[in-house]
Amino acid sequence: MPGNPVISLRQFVILVTLFSLGSAILYVPGVLSIHAKQDAWIAALIGWALGIGIVWIYVALANRYPHLSLVQCSEHVLGPWLGKAAGLLYLFFPFVLAAIVMRDIGDFVTIEMLKFTPIEIIELSFTFILIVGGYYGLETISRIGELMFPMIIFLFLFLVVFVSPQLKIDHAKPVLEHGITPILLSVKTYIGFPFMELSIFLMILPYVKRTSGAKVAQAFIAGTGICGLMLFVITAASILVLGPSLTARETYPSYLLAKKINVGDFLQRIEAFMAGIWFFSIYMKLVLCLLAIALGIAQLCRLKDYRPLLLPLGVIIFVYSLAISPNMAYMVELTGKLWTAFALTFSLLIPLVLLIVGSFRSRN
Template sequence: MNKQESISSLQMSMLFLFFMTGSSIVVVPAPLTNLGGNGAWISLIIAAAMGILLLAGILYLHRKYPELSLIGQSRALLGHTLTLILLIPLTCVMFWNIAGIVIEIGTFFKNTMLKETPTYAVNSLFFVTIALTALAGIEVMARMAAVLLTLMFAFIILIWLLVGSLYHPEYLLPVLPDGIGPILNAAYVVYGFPYSELIVFAVILPFVRRKDNAKLGKHMYAALIVNTMTLILSVLSSIMVLGPLSGDLKYSLYQLARLIYVQELIERIESVIGFSLIVGFYFKASILLLILMKLLKELLKLDDERYLVLPVSFICFLLSVTTYTKEAELEELVNISWPLINNITYVLPVLLILVVAVIRSQFGKSKKQNV
C-alpha cells in the first residue's frame, strides 16, 4: 500500500466487479425476490441505473483530480474542517460494513455447512485472512482478483447450467401481481446494498496508472453491467427453479446447487460451490479493509497505514461477534436502515463534493470567457 503502487484500469475494474458481486450474489437474490416477487429483476435494473449515476459522479471527480483520492478532493474543494465533518461518519460506517460482511459469512456457514462451529471461530479465521490480504497491497490483490474472479464466476455459471433441466419459465409470470409498489421497495433495498456502496472506490481510483485513465470509465461501466446481469440471471434462475419458495429460502444460489443431480455422476456438490461463493465475501471484505486503511492514512496524515491493519481488523472482529447476533436484526438493518445510512454517510458527502466541483468548473469556464 505504498504510494508507488499502481494498477491498470482493467485490474481496477476487476476489483470493482469483485466488490459489487462478491457477497451480493449470495445474499441479494432471496430477500430481493421476497420483496419484489417475480418482478425482482426490474428492481435490479432500477437500482443499477442509480448505481451508474453514482459511478458517473466519482469518475467525473477522478477526471478532474486524477492525482487525488476522495479525501484529497474534499480538502481541495471544501477545506480540512468540513472534510473531517463529512468523512469521519463515512469512516465509522466502513468499520461496521466490514464487520457486517463477516457476520454474513458466519451466518452462511452456520446455516449451511458448519452448523456446530462457533461463529467467533469462523469470524476470527476470516479476519486473519482478510488482514493479511489487505497488508499485501493493492497490486497483489489485483493479481489475485483475476484468478479468484474467474473461479467464482465459473462456479456461478456452472450452477446455472446444471440446474437447466429444472427451469420452469412459467414461474416468471405474472411479473407485477401486486403492482409497482413492491418493485420500488425491492429497488430501494438493493440500491442500499450493494450499489450505494460503490462510492468508496473514489478512495482508491488514484492507484490507476495515469496512462490507463482514458480507459477507466469504459472498464468500470462494463464491470457494473456484468454485475447487474449476473444478479438478474441469478434471480431469474432461482425463480424458475424454486418458484414461490425462491423468496423464502436463504442463499438461493446455494439452494440451487443442492438440487444439482446429473446421472448419478454429479450430485451433492453444494459444499464445493459454497466455498467458492465464500471467496466473494472474503475478497470484498479485503478490498473494503484496504480502502479503509487508505482513508485512515489520509485523514490522520500517516506515513504508513500498515500499522493500523491489525488493530482495525480486531475492532471489526469485535463488532462482528457483538453486533446483530440475531438474524432477524441483521435482515431488518439491511432491508430498512442500511440504504438510509449509506445515503447519509456515503452518497451525501460525495454529492456535496461533486456539486462544488461542477460549480467551480463552470465558474472557471465563465471567468475565462469573460477574460
C-alpha cells in the same frame, strides 16, 4: 500507500466485479423477491440500470480529482477542518460495511456448514487472513483477483448451465400482478446493496493506471455491468427454479439453487464449490474495505504507512461484527429497513456534495 502501487484497468474491472458480488450473490435473489415476488427479475434489471447511473457520479468526482482519494478530495474541496470531518464521517461507512460482511460470513458458515463451531472462531480465522491480505497491499490483492476471476466465472456458468433443465417459466407468471409499487420497493433496497457500496473505490481509483478519464469510466461501468448481469441471471434462475415464495423465504436462495444440481444421479451436492464463489468475492470485498479505512485514516493523520493500522482495525471490526446483531434474523430485518438510507447518506450524499461544491469552486 507504500511504493505508490499501480493496478491496471483490467484488474480494476475485476476488483469492481468481485467487490459487487460479495455477499450479494447469496442474498440478492431473496431480497428482491420479498416485495417483487415473481417480478424480482424486473427489479434486478431496473436496479442494474440505476446502479450504473450511481457509478457515473463516482466517476465524475474521480475524473475531476484524479490523483486524490475521497478523503483527500474532501480536504481539498471543503478545507482542512470541515474536510477532515467529512472524510472521517465517510470512513464510518466502510467500517460498518466490513462489520456486517464479516458477520455474514460467520452466520453463513455456522448455519450451512459448521453448525457446531462457534461463530467467534470462524470470524477470527477470517480476520487473520484479512489482515495478511491488507498487509501485502493493493497490487497483490489485484493479482490474486485476476488469477481467480476465470475460475469464478467458470463456477458461475457451471451453476447456470446445470440448473437450467429445471427452469419453469410458469414461476415468473403473472408478470406485474401487483403493479409497479412492489418492484420499486425491491429496487430501493437493491441500489443500496450493492451499488452504493461502490463509493469505496473512490479510495482506490488514484492507484489505477490512467490513460484517460473515459477509460476509467468504461472500466468502472464494465465491472458494475458484469456484476449486474450475474446478479440478474442468478435472481431469474432462483425465481424460475425455486419459485418466488421459496426464494423470498430462503436466506440463501442461490445456495439452495446449487443444491438442486443433479446430473444423471451422479453429479450432486456440489454446493460447496458454489460457496467458493461467495467466499472469495466476500474476501475481496472485506480486504478492500479494510484497505479503504486504513488508507483513509493514514491520509487524515498524515501517516506514511497505513499497515500499522491493519491489526487494530481488524480486531475492532471483528468485535463490532459480533456486537452489531444478536442473530441472523435481526440482522436481515435491520439491514433491509435501514441500509439503503444509511448508504445514501454516507456513500452517495458525501461524494455528491463534493462534486457540486468542487464544481462551484472551480467556476469561481
